[in-house]
Amino acid sequence: MNMKKVKWIFSIHVDGVPPLGYGGIKTGQFILGHGRKFQKEMQSVLEPEIELDFISYNTRNPETPAADLFVYTDVDEKYLDEKTKKKGLSIPYKLYYLNEIEKIKESIEANV
Secondary structure: OOOEEEEEEEEEEEOOEOOOOOHHHHHHHHHOOHHHHHHHHHHHHHOOOEEEEEEEEEOOOOOOOOOOEEEEEOOOHHHOOHHHHHOEEEEOHHHHHOOOHHHHHHHHHHHO
């Protein structure tokens, strides 16, 4: 079985600068250390069948890297181009915030 490639759009920016009002939503994940811990946990529960990378998305130059599936939260969805959303899975930000690893894993596995 081939390993599936999943890219999680973990942050949004416009040429390196967060969109207006965006920073406040995501700042807590890094101040509290939740972001890095969450990334490591998600990668470990999905391997070896799924290779998960966390990426940042530039709204000014939306390059869609090669992936079998893109994952993003409903908070970030409004910033994404249609090509990316077509291959994407929107999950509720609340699942990420509450660290619902198993529920997110099930959603990814069902959609990849």
